[in-house]
Amino acid sequence: MRTILKLGKQEHRFIDRISELSGENVYSCYQCGRCSAGCPMAFEMDILPNQLIRLVQLGEEEALIASKTLFICASCFTCQSRCPKGINIANVAEAIRYLAEPKGKDHFGPDEVPAELADELP
Amino acid sequence: MKLHYYPGCTLKEKTTNLDESTYAAMKMLGYELVEPENWTCCGAEFPLNEEKIVGLAAPARILRQVEMEGGDKVVTACAFCFNVLKQTHIALLNDPLKQKRINAYLKDDIRIDPVTKERTTDFPEYRGDVQVLHLLEFIQKEIGYEKVRSLIRRDLGNLRAAPYYGCRLLRPKGETGIDEPDDPSIFEEFLESIGIGVVDFPFKQECCGSYLSVSLPDAASEVSYRILRSAKLNGADMVVLSCPLCYYNLDRRQDRIREKFLEFTGMPVLFFTQILAWALGVEAEILGLDQHFFDPRPVLGITDKAEVAS
Amino acid sequence: MNGNGKKKRIGVFVCHCGVNIAGVVDVERVAKALEGYSGVSFSTHYIYMCSEPGQNMILETIREEKLDSIIVAACSPTLHEKTFQSVIELAGLNPYQVEIANIREQDSWVHSDKEKATLKAIKIVKSMVEKVLQNESLEPIRVGVTRRALVIGAGISGIQSALDIADHGYEVLLVEKNPSIGGHMIQLSETFPTLDCSQCIMTPKMVEASRHPNIRILTYHEVESISGYVGNFKVKIRKKPRFVDPDKCTMCADCEDVCPQIVSDEFNMGLSFRKAIYLPFPQAVPGTYTLDIENCLGLLPIRCGKCKEVCEPDAINYDDQETVFEEEVGAVVVSTGYDLYDLNHLGEFGGEKYEDVINGLEFERILSASGPTGGEVRRPSDGKVPKNVVFIQCCGSRDPENHNPYCSKICCMYTSKHAMLYKHHVPDGNATVFYIDVRTGGKNFEEFYQRTIDEDQVLYVRGKVSKVYKEGDKIIVWGVDTLTGRKIEMEADLVVLAMSMVQTDGVNELLKKLRISSDANGWLSEAHPKLRPVESLNAGFYLAGCAHGPKDIPETVSQASAAVAKVGDLFAQEQLLHEPTVVPVDEDLCSGCGICVTICPYSARELDKEKGVVKVNEVLCEGCGACAAACPSGAAQQRNQTDDQIFSMVRAILRG
Amino acid sequence: MFEPQIMCFLCKWCTYAGADLAGTSRMKYDPSGINLRVMCSSRIDLQHILYAFRQGADGVFIGGCHPGDCHYVEGNYKTLRRSILFAKMLEDLGISRKRFRLEWISAAEGRKFVQAMNDFTAQIAELGPLNLDKMTLNNQKDFSHE
Numbered sequence A: 001m002r003t004i005l006k007l008g009k010q011e012h013r014f015i016d017r018i019s020e021l022s023g024e025n026v027y028s029c030y031q032c033g034r035c036s037a038g039c040p041m042a043f044e045m046d047i048l049p050n051q052l053i054r055l056v057q058l059g060e061e062e063a064l065i066a067s068k069t070l071f072i073c074a075s076c077f078t079c080q081s082r083c084p085k086g087i088n089i090a091n092v093a094e095a096i097r098y099l100a101e102p103k104g105k106d107h108f109g110p111d112e113v114p115a116e117l118a119d120e121l122p
Numbered sequence B: 001m002k003l004h005y006y007p008g009c010t011l012k013e014k015t016t017n018l019d020e021s022t023y024a025a026m027k028m029l030g031y032e033l034v035e036p037e038n039w040t041c042c043g044a045e046f047p048l049n050e051e052k053i054v055g056l057a058a059p060a061r062i063l064r065q066v067e068m069e070g071g072d073k074v075v076t077a078c079a080f081c082f083n084v085l086k087q088t089h090i091a092l093l094n095d096p097l098k099q100k101r102i103n104a105y106l107k108d109d110i111r112i113d114p115v116t117k118e119r120t121t122d123f124p125e126y127r128g129d130v131q132v133l134h135l136l137e138f139i140q141k142e143i144g145y146e147k148v149r150s151l152i153r154r155d156l157g158n159l160r161a162a163p164y165y166g167c168r169l170l171r172p173k174g175e176t177g178i179d180e181p182d183d184p185s186i187f188e189e190f191l192e193s194i195g196i197g198v199v200d201f202p203f204k205q206e207c208c209g210s211y212l213s214v215s216l217p218d219a220a221s222e223v224s225y226r227i228l229r230s231a232k233l234n235g236a237d238m239v240v241l242s243c244p245l246c247y248y249n250l251d252r253r254q255d256r257i258r259e260k261f262l263e264f265t266g267m268p269v270l271f272f273t274q275i276l277a278w279a280l281g282v283e284a285e286i287l288g289l290d291q292h293f294f295d296p297r298p299v300l301g302i303t304d305k306a307e308v309a310s
Numbered sequence C: 001m002n003g004n005g006k007k008k009r010i011g012v013f014v015c016h017c018g019v020n021i022a023g024v025v026d027v028e029r030v031a032k033a034l035e036g037y038s039g040v041s042f043s044t045h046y047i048y049m050c051s052e053p054g055q056n057m058i059l060e061t062i063r064e065e066k067l068d069s070i071i072v073a074a075c076s077p078t079l080h081e082k083t084f085q086s087v088i089e090l091a092g093l094n095p096y097q098v099e100i101a102n103i104r105e106q107d108s109w110v111h112s113d114k115e116k117a118t119l120k121a122i123k124i125v126k127s128m129v130e131k132v133l134q135n136e137s138l139e140p141i142r143v144g145v146t147r148r149a150l151v152i153g154a155g156i157s158g159i160q161s162a163l164d165i166a167d168h169g170y171e172v173l174l175v176e177k178n179p180s181i182g183g184h185m186i187q188l189s190e191t192f193p194t195l196d197c198s199q200c201i202m203t204p205k206m207v208e209a210s211r212h213p214n215i216r217i218l219t220y221h222e223v224e225s226i227s228g229y230v231g232n233f234k235v236k237i238r239k240k241p242r243f244v245d246p247d248k249c250t251m252c253a254d255c256e257d258v259c260p261q262i263v264s265d266e267f268n269m270g271l272s273f274r275k276a277i278y279l280p281f282p283q284a285v286p287g288t289y290t291l292d293i294e295n296c297l298g299l300l301p302i303r304c305g306k307c308k309e310v311c312e313p314d315a316i317n318y319d320d321q322e323t324v325f326e327e328e329v330g331a332v333v334v335s336t337g338y339d340l341y342d343l344n345h346l347g348e349f350g351g352e353k354y355e356d357v358i359n360g361l362e363f364e365r366i367l368s369a370s371g372p373t374g375g376e377v378r379r380p381s382d383g384k385v386p387k388n389v390v391f392i393q394c395c396g397s398r399d400p401e402n403h404n405p406y407c408s409k410i411c412c413m414y415t416s417k418h419a420m421l422y423k424h425h426v427p428d429g430n431a432t433v434f435y436i437d438v439r440t441g442g443k444n445f446e447e448f449y450q451r452t453i454d455e456d457q458v459l460y461v462r463g464k465v466s467k468v469y470k471e472g473d474k475i476i477v478w479g480v481d482t483l484t485g486r487k488i489e490m491e492a493d494l495v496v497l498a499m500s501m502v503q504t505d506g507v508n509e510l511l512k513k514l515r516i517s518s519d520a521n522g523w524l525s526e527a528h529p530k531l532r533p534v535e536s537l538n539a540g541f542y543l544a545g546c547a548h549g550p551k552d553i554p555e556t557v558s559q560a561s562a563a564v565a566k567v568g569d570l571f572a573q574e575q576l577l578h579e580p581t582v583v584p585v586d587e588d589l590c591s592g593c594g595i596c597v598t599i600c601p602y603s604a605r606e607l608d609k610e611k612g613v614v615k616v617n618e619v620l621c622e623g624c625g626a627c628a629a630a631c632p633s634g635a636a637q638q639r640n641q642t643d644d645q646i647f648s649m650v651r652a653i654l655r656g
Numbered sequence D: 001m002f003e004p005q006i007m008c009f010l011c012k013w014c015t016y017a018g019a020d021l022a023g024t025s026r027m028k029y030d031p032s033g034i035n036l037r038v039m040c041s042s043r044i045d046l047q048h049i050l051y052a053f054r055q056g057a058d059g060v061f062i063g064g065c066h067p068g069d070c071h072y073v074e075g076n077y078k079t080l081r082r083s084i085l086f087a088k089m090l091e092d093l094g095i096s097r098k099r100f101r102l103e104w105i106s107a108a109e110g111r112k113f114v115q116a117m118n119d120f121t122a123q124i125a126e127l128g129p130l131n132l133d134k135m136t137l138n139n140q141k142d143f144s145h146e
C-alpha cells in the first residue's frame, strides 16, 4: 500500500466538509486509539475507528468510501464517551456515508431486510 | 396524577409488553399516563448530520404537541425514543438557529381529522420548554425510591437482576445521558428500591449490536452473547433493560446466539417496567411475559396461572 | 512648583549622540526652544552626554547654575536613566529630580523628516519639564528582613529546601502535615534513571534535616494563615495533637501491640494495616509513635486506654491539645507536592472495584523491599505472583475532554521502571505497556527506556486502553495496537495504572489565602514561565517541587535549590528597598468608597472602617497606578505621576 | 495637508519597550504620535483621554502588555474593561470611537508598534481634525503653574 501524501485544496475541502457535516473537529484527533480499543464492533471492521479518522486527516476520500467500517459502526457512541478529544466517530462516519450516498454506496438498504426479521425488528 | 407519556411506535406494534407493563406499573404508582394527541414516530435515530436536520422535525413535533397540551414534561419508557427526544430538545435549546429552522417546518403543519375531515392549520412554534425524562429518571427525581419501596407487594429478594443500560440511556456523553457513561448507578438504585438483588457486571454499558443484527447477524450475536455471558458469570438470574432494540437482540435473538455459542443456555431478559409492575403486584397476564423468547415466568416463580400474591 | 511651593530651577541637556540624534534632530534649536520655558533656567546641548566629559559638564552646571532638577534629552530611559541619576546624586540632588526625554529611540531613529522630528523633540522635552516641575524628592521605602524561612511540606523538595537554607546559615521552620517527613519519595522502591533505592538516598537526608541546628521540624502541623509582606510575614501554625511525646517515646511498639483498632495503612497505600497508634514507617522522622484520634476507640479508660497502660516511659498523654501559635519569617517556600488522581474517575477501568487494578504508588509499595509483600511481587487480591502484568499509561492525563489536559511528565518513566523491575522480580512473567507516546526527555531517560525493551523484553503496545474488567479470576484489558491496526483483548493478572499527578488536596485553598495564584489545572503559577520559574508573583513566596507541576526527583531537587538561591538573594539584603513611587491616600479627599481596594492586585489597600478612609501599605504597593485611575475623588495620587502631572505633560505634548 | 496630533499612553514594560525596539531597529513611522510613559496601561483614566482631546488631540492611543503578560498581573484586563466603557462614553460625547485605540504590543513587537502608529495615524487622517479644543477652550481647567 502506498499513499502519496498531498494535502492540497481538494483534500482540505474534503476534511473541512467532513468537519462541517459532522460537527467534529477531525484535526484534533491525536491518534491515541482509544476509540478502537473500546469499539464493540471493531473486530468486524476493515479499518479501525482511529484509522477512519486518520484517513480523513490524510484526505483519503476514496479509501474511506470504500471501507466496510462505515456501515459496521453501530452508532453506539462508546468512542465518543471515552475519546480524550471528545470526537464523535459515529457522526464522522455518518458524514462520510452522506458524501458516499450519491456515489451509490449505501451498504444495506431496507428492502434487503429479511421478511421474517422485518416483522419483529423494532 | 396525569403525566405525559410518549410510547413510540415500537411499543404499540412490537414490544407491547413494554408499553402495557409501563401503564400497569404507573397506575400502581398513582399516575395516569396521557399520550400526546396524534403522536407520530420519533424518527428512531437522531440525525447525526447537519444536512439531515429535517430529521429533527418529527421529534420536535411531538414535543410541540406536549407543549400545546399544556405539559411541561414528557416521559418515555423506551431508551431509544428517550434518546431521540432528549437530543432534539437539547439541540433546539442550545441552537436558536436550528430552533428557527425547525419551527419553520412545524408552523406549516396541516392536520386533517380522520373523522370530520376538518383541516387544522396555523400551528404554534415549539418554545423549547418541555423536559424529556426517561421513566427511570422520573422515578428517581419525582416519585422517589422511598415511595416505590413502600408500594412493593411482592418480595423479589431471592432474585438477582443485572441492569443493562446499553447505549441510549448513557450516550452520547453529556447532557443527553441520564447518568455517568462509565459509572452509572440510576438503574441499580431503581432495582434496589423494588427489592430485587442487583448484579454489577462490566458489560452493562456495552452496545448490544444495534441494527447490525440485520446486516451482520453473526457479529451482533457475538456482541449480545458477551453481555449475557457477563451477566450470567456475575450471578444474574435475569437481565433487566429498557430498550426494545436491546430486548430484540438480547432476548428475541437468543435462538441465533444459542446456535453460535453452544454452551449458552439462555437468560431471561425483562423490561424494567415488567419487573417493576410485578414487584408492585400487577398480575402476570398483563405483562406480556409470554411474548419473550426465553420465558421469564419460571424464574419469577409463575407456574401456570398460579400467581403468588403477597 | 515643587512640593514646597518654591520655584524650580531646571537644567535641560540635549544630547547629539554623535549623529544619532543630531543627524535628524536640530539639537541646537531644541536647546534654544527650551530656554525660558516654564521653570527652565538653563539649557544646552552636547555631543555625548553619557561620556565622562558630558557627565562632568552636567555636574558642574548643576553647581554653577544652582539647579535643583534636570532633563536629559537623549536615548531611552532604559539605557541611561541610572547613569544620570548617579550624576545628580553626586551633585547632592535627589535622584527623582532627573527625567529623561527619549528623543533617540522614539524620535530621531524612527523619523526622517528633520523639521517634524525637531518639533517632536521639543514637545517631548517640554513634557518632561512639566513632569519634573512637579516631581517630589523621594527616598526609597526601607523595610527590614526577618532572616528566617518557612518551608511548607516536607517531601524531597521541602527537605532539600530546608537543608539548603539551613546551610546558608539561616533558620528554617519545616512544616509537614503528616506524622513524618519524607513525602512520596520515601514510598518509592527504586528510582529512575539509576535505580538507586529511594529509602537509601532519602533516609540520610531526613536524618540530616532532623539534626540540623538551623532546622525546626514541625510534623503533624499545618499552616493556618500567613499575613504581612515580603521579608516580614506572620505565620499562624496549627499543631495537631499527637498524644505521644516524641521526646519520651522509645519506639518500643508496646502500645501498638495492645491497640485493638486496626485501620488501613496510608503509607502502604492501603495494601496493609496499621493500628490506631502507630509509627508511619520504620525510618520515620521524628522517630515517634502517633495516636490517630480519628481511628482511636476513645481516650477514656472506659472506652479503651490500653496503650497508655503499657507505655513504660509514660510517653502517651491523653490530654494533648490542638494549639495555634504564631511565628515570624521573611520568606516562604511552598513545597506541598502532589497527589495521584483518584481511580474512581475511571469507571471504564472499574474504578476502585478491582483489587488487582492498582495505581503506580501501590505498585511502588509492592516492589519495595520494605513493602507489604516484603519486596516480592504479589498481587493484592490473593497474594499470587502475577504472570501477566499490564501497564497502562496516561490514565487521566492528556485527556482534555474527560480528565486532565496536561501530561504528567513522570509516568512514562516510572512505567518503564515498573515494567523493568517487575521483570527483574519475575523473569518468566510478561510485562505489556500500553502507551500513546513514550516521553523520555531527561538526562539518561531514553537510554533507560530502551533498556526496558532491549534487555527486559517488555512489550510496548501503542494504543490507549478503553476498558478493563474482570471475568472470573482474570482481568481483561481492551486495547488496540494502532501500529498494526488491530484491536487487542488480553488477559492480565495485575493491571498497573499510570495515574495522572494532581495538586494536593487543600493546597489551593491555603494558597488562595496567600494570594498565590494557580493555573487552570491547579498547579501553582510561577512569576515567569522561563525567566522566574521558582518565584511566585507574590513577593517572598517561592515554589519547589510538584506543587508547581509534575516533576521527577532530579528536577524537584534542582528547583528546591534554585528557590533557596532566591531566598538567599532576599536574605542577603541589609534592608529591602522599595520603589517609593507608590499611590498613597489623601485622607481628606478619600470617601472610603473602597473601589481602589477591590482594584489592587497586591492587596495593598485596606478600608479603615473606623475612619472611613483607605489605608495603604506602601510596602505592598507596586505602583501600577490602577487605583489612581479608578479613584473617583482624586484621593489616590501616584507619587511623581499625579493626575496633574499627566495633565500638564499632555498639554505640553499637544500644545508645546 | 491635515497632520493629526496623537496622544499615546504607553505601558513601561511592554509597549514603551516595543517603541524603543522600533527605534533600535531603525524602523520608520509617522511622527504624529508622541508618547507618554506610564507604569501600567491601567493608570489611564477617562479624564486623561478627554483632557487630551480637549487639548487638541485628534486621536488617543493606549498601548499595554498582551493579556496574561501584565507586569502587575491583571492591569491590562482592567484597561480592556475600562476601554470598552471609554469608547461608549466618547461616542456619547460625539467623539468617534475610531479616535481611540487600545493595542497590546509587547517589548518584542517593534514592528507591530510601527504598524499600529501608521495605521492609526492614517485612520485619524481620514477622520479629519477633531477641533475639540476650539469648541471647549473657555471652560477648560487651567493647569499653568507660573
Ligand SMILES: Cc1cc2nc3c(=O)[nH]c(=O)nc-3n(C[C@H](O)[C@H](O)[C@H](O)COP(=O)(O)OP(=O)(O)OC[C@H]3O[C@@H](n4cnc5c(N)ncnc54)[C@H](O)[C@@H]3O)c2cc1C
Binding pocket: C152, C153, C154, C155, C156, C157, C158, C175, C176, C177, C178, C181, C182, C183, C184, C185, C188, C190, C191, C192, C193, C221, C222, C223, C335, C336, C337, C338, C339, C340, C360, C361, C364, C410, C414, C417, C504, C506, C507, C510, C544, C545, C546, C547, C551, C552, C553, C554, C556
Ligand atoms: C509511582 C511513582 C513513581 C515515581 N518514581 C520516580 C522515580 O523513580 N524517580 C524520580 O525521579 N521520580 C519519581 N517519581 C516522582 C517523585 O515522586 C516526585 O518527583 C517527588 O516525590 C516530588 O517531591 P515533592 O517534595 O515535590 O512532593 P511530595 O513528595 O508529594 O511531598 C510533599 C509533602 O508536602 C506535604 N504537604 C502537602 N500539603 C501540605 C500542607 N498543606 N501542609 C503541610 N504539608 C503538606 C505532604 O504531606 C508531603 O509530605 C515517582 C512518582 C510516582 C507517582
Ligand SMILES: Cc1cc2nc3c(=O)[nH]c(=O)nc-3n(C[C@H](O)[C@H](O)[C@H](O)COP(=O)(O)OP(=O)(O)OC[C@H]3O[C@@H](n4cnc5c(N)ncnc54)[C@H](O)[C@@H]3O)c2cc1C
Binding pocket: C530
Ligand atoms: C532550534 C531551537 C529552538 C529552541 N526553542 C526554544 C523555545 O522555544 N523555548 C525554550 O524554552 N527553549 C528553546 N530552545 C532551547 C534553548 O535554546 C536553551 O534551553 C537555552 O538557550 C540554553 O541556554 P544556555 O545558556 O544553557 O546555553 P547557550 O545558549 O548555548 O549559551 C552558552 C554560551 O556559552 C558560550 N561558550 C561556550 N563555550 C564557551 C567557552 N569555552 N568559553 C566561553 N564561553 C563559551 C557560548 O558561546 C554561548 O554564548 C531551543 C533550542 C533550539 C536548538
Ligand code: SF4
Binding pocket: A028, A029, A030, A031, A032, A033, A034, A035, A036, A049, A050, A053, A079, A082, A083, A084, A085, A086, A087, A089
Ligand atoms: S479516541 Fe479520539 S483522539 Fe483517540 S484516536 Fe480515537 S478519535 Fe482520535
Ligand code: SF4
Binding pocket: A035, A038, A039, A040, A041, A042, A049, A072, A073, A074, A075, A076, A077, A078, A079, A080, A089, A090, B207
Ligand atoms: S460509535 Fe461506531 S465506531 Fe464508535 S464505538 Fe460505537 S460502533 Fe465503534
Ligand code: SF4
Binding pocket: C015, C016, C017, C018, C020, C021, C047, C048, C049, C050, C051, C074, C075, C076, C079, C080, C104
Ligand atoms: S546619553 Fe544616550 S543618546 Fe546621549 S550619547 Fe549617550 S547613548 Fe547616546
Ligand code: SF4
Binding pocket: C244, C248, C249, C250, C251, C252, C253, C254, C255, C256, C289, C310, C311, C312, C313, C314, C315, C316
Ligand atoms: S509504648 Fe510508649 S514508648 Fe513505646 S512506642 Fe508506644 S508511645 Fe512509644
Ligand code: SF4
Binding pocket: C255, C258, C259, C260, C261, C276, C277, C291, C292, C295, C296, C297, C298, C299, C304, C305, C306, C307, C308
Ligand atoms: S486508646 Fe486508642 S490508640 Fe490506645 S490502644 Fe486504645 S484504640 Fe489504640
Ligand code: SF4
Binding pocket: C393, C394, C395, C397, C398, C406, C407, C408, C409, C410, C411, C412, C413, C437, C438, C439, C498
Ligand atoms: S508522562 Fe507519559 S504516561 Fe505520563 S501523561 Fe505524559 S505521556 Fe502519558
Ligand code: SF4
Binding pocket: C582, C583, C599, C600, C601, C602, C603, C604, C605, C616, C620, C621, C622, C623, C624, C625, C626, C627, C628
Ligand atoms: S498602585 Fe497598584 S499596587 Fe499600588 S495600591 Fe494602587 S492598585 Fe495597588
Ligand code: SF4
Binding pocket: C585, C589, C590, C591, C592, C593, C594, C595, C596, C597, C613, C614, C630, C631, C632, C633, C634, C635, C636
Ligand atoms: S478609591 Fe479613592 S476615595 Fe475610594 S477608597 Fe480608594 S482612595 Fe478612597
